[in-house]
Amino acid sequence: ELVHCGAISCTCGQLASYPLALVRTRLQAQTNALRDGVKGDGMVSLFQSIIATEGVAGLYRGIGPNFIKVIPAVSISYVVYENLKSRLGVPTI
DSSP: HHHHHHHHHHHHHHHHHHHHHHHHHHHHHHHHHHTOOOOOOOOHHHOOEEEOOHOOOGGGGTTTHHHHHHHHHHHHHHHHHHHHHHHOOOOOO
């Protein structure tokens, strides 16, 4: 049950925050290009550019491999946390 809760919460969190992580990564890549004299865009214009060229699905490009990495880690963390909490006798609120 805890594994499922971890997977569901992780999925919701990733769906909400992944577009921001994608834009952050692309901005970091642009920052490297700026050093070479290439003009960069800001966050809002980058969002608009991604949606215009790739559609809304472009904001989630690469989320599959990210799920493969994150879902097991968060699920295991939930299970370990709850088991340690009960073994240490920490009261549940």
